[in-house]
Amino acid sequence: MVTQVFRVGVEAPSGEERRPQRRRGGLAGLVAAALLLTGAGLFGQGVFMTAKAELSQILLAQAWARAQNGETTPRPWGWADTWPVARISAPSLGEHAIVLAEAGGEALAFGPAHLAVSPHPGDPGTSIIAAHRDTHFAFLREVMPGDEIIIEHADGRRSVFQITHTQIVHAERSGIEPEGGPARLALVTCWPFGSLTSGPERYVVWAELVDEIS
Amino acid sequence: MTQSRSNDGSQGWLGVTIAIASFVASLFLWSDARADTIADMTPAPDGMVRLSEINEGALLLKTVDAGLYVPAPMVATDVALDISGPVVRATVTQRFENPSEAWVEGTYVFPLPDGSGVDRLRMQIGDRFIEGEIHERQEARRIYEEARAAGQRASLLEQERPNMFTTSVANIGPGETIIVQIEYQDVARLDDGSFELRVPLAITPRYIPQDVDFQLVSTGSARGSSAPDARRITPPLMLPVGEPDEGLRLPVTITTTLDAGFDLGPVASRYHATIVEHDGDGRARIRLADGPIPANRDFVLNWRPADETIPSAAIFTEEVDGQTYLLAQILPPAQLSDDVPRRPRETVFVIDNSGSMAGQSMQQARQALIFALERLEPTDRFNVIRFDNTMETVFPAPVDASEANIATALAFARGLDAEGGTEMLPALVEALRDLTPNDQSRVRQVVFLTDGAIGNEAQLFEAIDLGLGRSRLFPVGIGSAPNTYFMSRAARLGRGTFTHIGQVSEVAEEMEALFTALERPVMTNLDALFPADALSEIWPAPLPDLYYGEPVVMTARLNRPGGEMILEGETAGRTWRETLSLDNVDSASGIATLFGRNRIRAIEETRFQGASHQSVDAAVLQTALDFHLVSRLTSLVAVDVTPARPSDEQLAQTQVPNMIPEGWDFEAVMQDAPSAYQDASLDPSLIQRLRPGQDPNAPQLDENGVPLPATATPRELLMWVGALMMLIALIWLLMNRERRLW
Numbered sequence: 001m002v003t004q005v006f007r008v009g010v011e012a013p014s015g016e017e018r019r020p021q022r023r024r025g026g027l028a029g030l031v032a033a034a035l036l037l038t039g040a041g042l043f044g045q046g047v048f049m050t051a052k053a054e055l056s057q058i059l060l061a062q063a064w065a066r067a068q069n070g071e072t073t074p075r076p077w078g079w080a081d082t083w084p085v086a087r088i089s090a091p092s093l094g095e096h097a098i099v100l101a102e103a104g105g106e107a108l109a110f111g112p113a114h115l116a117v118s119p120h121p122g123d124p125g126t127s128i129i130a131a132h133r134d135t136h137f138a139f140l141r142e143v144m145p146g147d148e149i150i151i152e153h154a155d156g157r158r159s160v161f162q163i164t165h166t167q168i169v170h171a172e173r174s175g176i177e178p179e180g181g182p183a184r185l186a187l188v189t190c191w192p193f194g195s196l197t198s199g200p201e202r203y204v205v206w207a208e209l210v211d212e213i214s
Numbered sequence: 215m216t217q218s219r220s221n222d223g224s225q226g227w228l229g230v231t232i233a234i235a236s237f238v239a240s241l242f243l244w245s246d247a248r249a250d251t252i253a254d255m256t257p258a259p260d261g262m263v264r265l266s267e268i269n270e271g272a273l274l275l276k277t278v279d280a281g282l283y284v285p286a287p288m289v290a291t292d293v294a295l296d297i298s299g300p301v302v303r304a305t306v307t308q309r310f311e312n313p314s315e316a317w318v319e320g321t322y323v324f325p326l327p328d329g330s331g332v333d334r335l336r337m338q339i340g341d342r343f344i345e346g347e348i349h350e351r352q353e354a355r356r357i358y359e360e361a362r363a364a365g366q367r368a369s370l371l372e373q374e375r376p377n378m379f380t381t382s383v384a385n386i387g388p389g390e391t392i393i394v395q396i397e398y399q400d401v402a403r404l405d406d407g408s409f410e411l412r413v414p415l416a417i418t419p420r421y422i423p424q425d426v427d428f429q430l431v432s433t434g435s436a437r438g439s440s441a442p443d444a445r446r447i448t449p450p451l452m453l454p455v456g457e458p459d460e461g462l463r464l465p466v467t468i469t470t471t472l473d474a475g476f477d478l479g480p481v482a483s484r485y486h487a488t489i490v491e492h493d494g495d496g497r498a499r500i501r502l503a504d505g506p507i508p509a510n511r512d513f514v515l516n517w518r519p520a521d522e523t524i525p526s527a528a529i530f531t532e533e534v535d536g537q538t539y540l541l542a543q544i545l546p547p548a549q550l551s552d553d554v555p556r557r558p559r560e561t562v563f564v565i566d567n568s569g570s571m572a573g574q575s576m577q578q579a580r581q582a583l584i585f586a587l588e589r590l591e592p593t594d595r596f597n598v599i600r601f602d603n604t605m606e607t608v609f610p611a612p613v614d615a616s617e618a619n620i621a622t623a624l625a626f627a628r629g630l631d632a633e634g635g636t637e638m639l640p641a642l643v644e645a646l647r648d649l650t651p652n653d654q655s656r657v658r659q660v661v662f663l664t665d666g667a668i669g670n671e672a673q674l675f676e677a678i679d680l681g682l683g684r685s686r687l688f689p690v691g692i693g694s695a696p697n698t699y700f701m702s703r704a705a706r707l708g709r710g711t712f713t714h715i716g717q718v719s720e721v722a723e724e725m726e727a728l729f730t731a732l733e734r735p736v737m738t739n740l741d742a743l744f745p746a747d748a749l750s751e752i753w754p755a756p757l758p759d760l761y762y763g764e765p766v767v768m769t770a771r772l773n774r775p776g777g778e779m780i781l782e783g784e785t786a787g788r789t790w791r792e793t794l795s796l797d798n799v800d801s802a803s804g805i806a807t808l809f810g811r812n813r814i815r816a817i818e819e820t821r822f823q824g825a826s827h828q829s830v831d832a833a834v835l836q837t838a839l840d841f842h843l844v845s846r847l848t849s850l851v852a853v854d855v856t857p858a859r860p861s862d863e864q865l866a867q868t869q870v871p872n873m874i875p876e877g878w879d880f881e882a883v884m885q886d887a888p889s890a891y892q893d894a895s896l897d898p899s900l901i902q903r904l905r906p907g908q909d910p911n912a913p914q915l916d917e918n919g920v921p922l923p924a925t926a927t928p929r930e931l932l933m934w935v936g937a938l939m940m941l942i943a944l945i946w947l948l949m950n951r952e953r954r955l956w
Contacts, residue, residue, distance in 0.1 A: 039935070
């Protein structure tokens with residue numbers, strides 16, 4: 001039935017009337033091709049970011065091994081502007097990642113970054129570690145007060161932190177004061193989780209040092 | 215045909231695109247809509263407090279946890295009260311110590327009694343003296359920020375809530391002492407012929423216990439157990455019996471000078487032993503009998519006139535900038551003799567039975583109404599109106615208080631249940647509808663029983679102002695937390711009084727007091743007459759009626775001192791008139807402040823009579839600046855007034871006392887304090903949590919904390935948009951291809 005209806009329609013117009021139709025078709029094809037390419041490009045970029053985040057952790061693992069062997073700034077690849085400083089893990093969720101030094105570069109693209117303005121994790125004061133909510137710190141959504149967060153240092157020491165509470169703050173007015181106070185961790189990621197756009201809010205998971213294992 | 219079909223095709227394509235686009239858009243919205251805020255209100259940890267939990271004057275030290283503070287140990291408090299008539303000038307001086315080895319930042323918080331106004335703040339921090347100056351709110355903030363940027367010590371006092379002020383103090387050195395002195399104006403409450411002044415000293419529990427046991431520091435907590443004096447820092451848990459055997463946890467000294475303005479009868483403190491020295495002429499000095507008292511109970515002072523039957527007027531003046539400010543206090547006879555006839559009245563009772571009244575409140579309101587109905591006399595007329603989101607009147611118009619009518623109303627009252635919304639306006643308008651506006655033989659009263667859980671206050675105030683006529687409005691606040699702002703303002707506009715019933719047990723007592731007032735309007739049509747061209751302004755205007763047991767405090771600004779004032783009023787059908795000489799009146803401080811405060815209050819109320827926001831704001835601002843009052847629109851900004859030190863002289867700590875600016879008196883808290891509270895200190899683990907301020911010479915710390923990096927990638931967005939574009943392109947290509955086949 002349907003094909004018949006179509007056929008009736010196609011038979012009616014003359015060749016002259018078809019011409020502009022075909023031209024339009026060609027133009028549309030061009031636009032569609034451009035759309036396809038751009039779309040593929042954007043998609044590829046997204047995939048690339050995912051890959052960068054995942055794959056870099058493999059390279060970072062090697063650099064981390066070098067750090068454990070005593071190298072002070074083991075760059076994971078020649079042109080890298082960052083290096084591993086610690087390894088963070090959440091045993092209850094089976095999550096882990098290599099923490100990078102945030103030295104003004106692109107560290108966040110590859111892993112959680114330890115902000116240089118804050119003390120080293122485990123030292124007195126509030127150590128701030130930030131990571132993307134959709135990759136390395138996606139697990140922050142699942143953590144609960146009471147959960148343990150373990151920081152492994154290059155010298156083999158392990159600092160055990162326990163999550164005390166969570167908080168939502170404005171990025172520009174975080175209220176996080178790195179100096180002073182007991183040894184604490186502030187794990188920072190974007191809020192809300194699952195949103196596609198980035199906003200000014202940050203999710204902060206607070207943890208306090210409970211144990212040191214050497 | 216083709217044309218139309220091709221259009222159909224592209225329309226279809228457009229449709230698909232729009233559908234996909236809206237789907238994606240909804241995804242965005244959906245993910246943002248999910249961004250509900252996680253409840254962040256966990257109870258404050260051991261020994262720490264939030265700003266909202268403060269119920270006493272406290273110096274709060276910032277901690278590394280944003281929004282959480284540790285109260286600095288308070289080592290001494292002195293309260294000096296200067297009472298002139300009903301006007302109380304309170305000077306509270308408190309000494310705090312920085313318990314830590316670091317420079318810290320503090321916030322001084324002082325909650326005030328309702329209706330009082332702070333007009334002075336002075337501080338001594340280390341060797342610096344700081345005095346607050348009044349400025350427009352934004353201007354004050356600008357001055358403060360400039361001073362801070364320039365590295366100077368500065369401080370800003372702002373009105374946080376109408377009854378709470380905060381001021382930040384930066385750069386308190388290790389172990390430094392901070393002395394804060396604030397002055398505020400208050401009015402003693404006249405109740406049943408006796409004046410009562412309450413100085414809040416008791417520390418109301420500041421934690422709202424939920425499911426957590428707050429017996430923190432002294433018991434199980436691992437962190438707290440290491441601090442034997444940890445209880446010092448958790449004052450809310452301090453019971454009177456818990457005071458240390460020797461010395462006091464928080465010694466308070468109180469000295470009072472009283473100038474009552476009338477011959478004094480008994481003067482007594484309700485809870486504390488005091489020594490009262492009468493100096494004659496209605497003057498007395500009151501001091502504590504047994505030295506400093508613990509801060510575990512309010513200080514309440516009562517005094518009454520020697521002769522309670524004669525209405526008397528007391529007058530005080532204050533000269534400020536060539537103007538004379540006058541305070542006249544009109545004291546009605548506290549006991550009426552029997553020959554004063556009871557005036558018949560027409561009373562309309564309005565009872566709120568909306569859902570918010572459910573439970574205790576409804577029970578109280580019902581009992582209050584029943585009590586009121588049973589007190590009616592056969593000569594009275596009455597009606598009862600109830601409202602929720604509907605309204606019902608028991609009688610179509612006010613009826614005689616015959617036994618049958620009262621029985622009908624009682625039956626109605628007993629059957630009332632709380633339900634529905636709160637539509638107060640129609641009931642109020644109905645209650646104010648006066649069928650016999652010129653009836654001089656009766657007084658018309660509207661008794662309004664409600665919890666005031668309403669949002670359209672402005673509308674109601676307007677209705678009261680327009681419809682009042684000869685009626686008088688007596689709101690009765692029901693429940694533990696009625697909307698007192700609404701009630702007291704409604705009472706002022708309605709020229710009646712506001713009664714608060716907090717518990718069922720208070721119903722009889724409070725309603726009895728209200729009815730005594732209702733039955734005996736002591737003085738109406740009150741007016742004060744001054745010689746021509748002497749009077750500049752008088753507040754409140756017009757003067758409210760005087761009810762039984764209630765004083766009227768009148769403030770006026772005069773162009774010149776001296777002359778005389780005539781007070782006129784009507785009492786029980788007779789005209790009362792008293793001429794008072796202003797030539798030899800006593801002077802008292804704080805009257806100008808009180809005048810300013812009354813003026814601001816009156817200006818704010820013109821809002822309900824149609825005054826524009828701009829004109830109200832401008833007038834309030836000007837008055838607040840003129841009278842140095844902290845208000846909605848003005849703040850005190852603290853300026854360093856330490857006298858300049860000669861450059862060739864080495865400054866040593868010991869020189870500090872010599873450098874106290876003239877007129878500053880911190881003596882009371884500087885006396886050598888017994889060692890029992892000299893070593894007040896904090897739990898070491900809390901000290902560790904203090905947010906380090908900075909050496910004044912170092913650059914300022916960023917108030918906002920560390921700015922956080924962006925931690926969201928456009929990864930998902932890119933992938934979504936990319937996939938969407940490819941999908942659209944593919945659909946398009948596919949459709950074009952099909953078309954070519956046709």
